[in-house]
Amino acid sequence: MKFDQDNFDKEVLKSDIPVMVDFFAEWCGPCKMMGPVVEELEEEYKGKIKIGQLNVDDNPEIAERYSVMSIPNFIFFKNGQPVAQSIGGVPKATLEEKIKEVL
Helix, strand or coil: CEECCCCHHHHHHCCCCCEEEEEECCCCHHHHHHHHHHHHHHHHCCCCCEEEEEECCCCHHHHHHCCCCCCCEEEEEECCEEEEEEECCCCHHHHHHHHHHHC
């Protein structure tokens, strides 16, 4: 799923299930490496947690609101609030641990 300025409030902040937002940019090498991992997690946890990407170049206001200074940056939201975070290219298991924490 793609998050942006138009759907962020509805899809992330007002979601009735937890959400993992992958803050990324097209030019970011580590972000590209994490892409397939994010897609796998999206499939594996479908219905339990909403997972999607937000392009920081296209949505700088949202990145700024959550103090995203480096990417990839994964922020986990529950009940509209950020509750966990993982920064940088990390193993799939690291993101799975965070997902389990917020579920």
